[in-house]
Amino acid sequence: QKEVEQNSGPLSVPEGAIASLNCTYSDRGSQSFFWYRQYSGKSPELIMFIYSNGDKEDGRFTAQLNKASQYVSLLIRDSQPSDSATYLCAVTAYSSASKIIFGSGTRLSIRP
Amino acid sequence: DADVTQTPRNRITKTGKRIMLECSQTKGHDRMYWYRQDPGLGLRLIYYSFDVKDINKGEISDGYSVSRQAQAKFSLSLESAIPNQTALYFCATSDSADLANSYEQYFGPGTRLTVT
Numbered sequence: 304q305k306e307v308e309q310n311s312g313p314l315s316v317p318e319g320a321i322a323s324l325n326c327t328y329s330d331r332g333s334q335s336f337f338w339y340r341q342y343s344g345k346s347p348e349l350i351m352f353i354y355s356n357g358d359k360e361d362g363r364f365t366a367q368l369n370k371a372s373q374y375v376s377l378l379i380r381d382s383q384p385s386d387s388a389t390y391l392c393a394v395t396a397y398s399s400a401s402k403i404i405f406g407s408g409t410r411l412s413i414r415p
Numbered sequence: 416d417a418d419v420t421q422t423p424r425n426r427i428t429k430t431g432k433r434i435m436l437e438c439s440q441t442k443g444h445d446r447m448y449w450y451r452q453d454p455g456l457g458l459r460l461i462y463y464s465f466d467v468k469d470i471n472k473g474e475i476s477d478g479y480s481v482s483r484q485a486q487a488k489f490s491l492s493l494e495s496a497i498p499n500q501t502a503l504y505f506c507a508t509s510d511s512a513d514l515a516n517s518y519e520q521y522f523g524p525g526t527r528l529t530v531t
Contacts, residue, residue, distance in 0.1 A: 311455060337519075346505055346522035347458070391457060402473075403520060405450075407457035 307406035322379040326392030333394040336375045341389045382413045419523035427529045436491045438506030446509045447489040451502040496530040
């Protein structure tokens, strides 16, 4: 079992709709959870992090965390073509808060 | 100027050659990381360093070595390159004092390495 699992996609969403990206993790001791966006050929950039159960909103992005179910998700409202990218879920390792384990990413495509 | 730089950006080398990838940062961060990215496998941690005297193996350190020459510099070496080390390599940094952002990692632009 991978430590951080994501559906590889591609996930195709019409422009203006809500895109929902999901991630599960295996380490119950993980404390912090991240969503990185990576455009093709570019480096990852952090768009959201969350460490408490519940929802965290930032503009069009909402991160949701459920530690009991070991599940974290990212919602993108009013999806734009510029949101087309690969989204990487990442979690901190229990053994070291500065060691981050990445999922393999979900490729999101927003169709006009 | 970019906060995290990597050199070279692209490199093609032959099997058995020694190659060094370099990473420099101007962010003043104490923690530095090397990852490789392969299609469908996401980012995998090779080595990480919490300060100049503290270097740790990641999940895929075999075939690699690192050197933390200074707080701002972290180099990755492939002593004898093999074709399955063909990948995109990223350097990243984080700040141990950055509790508010849960140790956000900042990535360099990447080095595309091809071993023939």
